[in-house]
Amino acid sequence: MLDRLKEIYGKKIIENAKTFDDNNYYFYTPTTHQVFGISKTISTEEYELLKLQYVEKKVYSRNEKQESIYTYLLDNGHYPFQQKKLKLSIFKVNKIDEEVLEEILTKVYLNCYTIKLYDYLICFYQENFEIKLNELIETISVDLGYDIYMHEGIYINETVSGKQVYNYIETYIKDNVLNQKMYSDIATMVIFTINHKQCDEAIDLIKKQTTDVVLKNQVNKDILDVMVKNDLNVSLSAKLLYMNRNSLLNKLDAIFKETGLNLQKFTHASAFYLLSKRQ
Incomplete structure (x- = not known):
């Protein structure tokens, strides 16, 4: 079917899209899971017809890796990392300093991937046991002149669904006791929320991973x-x-x-x- 679309639309088609210019293209996921794009210059009727045949892809980021992480979390997509095991941490930092923190984290930790969710910086990374993350963040906080709030979270792997990870992140963000602590970790989450019914899914995930x-x-x-x-x-x-x-x-x-x-x-x-x- 995609070959037929290429015959009809020619250069208006982008095969196996790696970047996502959602200002100029619609994106769709065929059964091969290879995303293709088509120019938004097509007619409304053509657009509606394509939606009947393919699943239109929501675009969250123009960066391929970040897009796959957003899809994992928000659409319960496939596990997006090549690494078998990564750690999740959450940071609250002023927007103007997000890039500074991202740059430092990517230098300290191997295979470090960051996205932004709500007003938080979400980081997935390969643990470095020679570095104590809370001490590193304390040092950065001193340099920036204000406190960075952080949550040192769970390890995830391909057995953990995006929905479970998103729920864990949301549990932290929505808990007004946890997110007001300058530093918290999975132990803090367990102790403060284990008896809260609305936190059951996050606690069960921690139990599963520990x-x-x-x-x-x-x-x-x-x-x-x-x-x-x-x-x-x-x-x-x-x-x-x-x-x-x-x-x-x-x-x-x-x-x-x-x-x-x-x-x-x-x-x-x-x-x-x-x-x-x-x-």
Whole structure:
């Protein structure tokens, strides 16, 4: 069918569109998922006919990667990243400084992608465990002369739908306790919202990406139980687990890198425990 359209419209057709000039073109998604565009110089009748045959694509950005992220979030599209696992963080920064923050983040983190949603900068990136994001943002805040508000969020992968990620972002943005904290993370979200019915989907996603992953392992279950019962005392917990202290520290580090929750921190351990008991 597209070949036939090319015969009729010639240069008015853009095949396999990579950029989206929505001022001059309509865009459609055929069954191949390769987006094509057609000039807005066609008649209203021709436009209406095309809508009957193809799904018209909503255009959110003229940047191909950003467009795929918007489609993932707003239209529950395909997972848009080549990387198997990325971290999500959310920032509230003055619009005039958004590009400054984007530039710094892309220099510090590999495979860093940003979009703007509501009045927030949304960032997906490959974690760098040598950098503490909250300390980096504090430094940038000092340089800019005001506080940047941030939420250090979940890890996502191809098993997480765009709808779930969008709901998570929206839960943070709409919660007037969370979004007024200069720094929050997934533990903060769990502790403040776990009993709020309207936040169930976000909490269930956190659980899916954290405790559901690591507590499949009985050793990790034992570690959580013993650490909680012994006030997060690593030396005593290691002794009770018949484990070398360094071995326990290595396992705790592995849990942190997998989930973003550090069982040596009270708020993180509390959130982890609450999630583990959630049905």
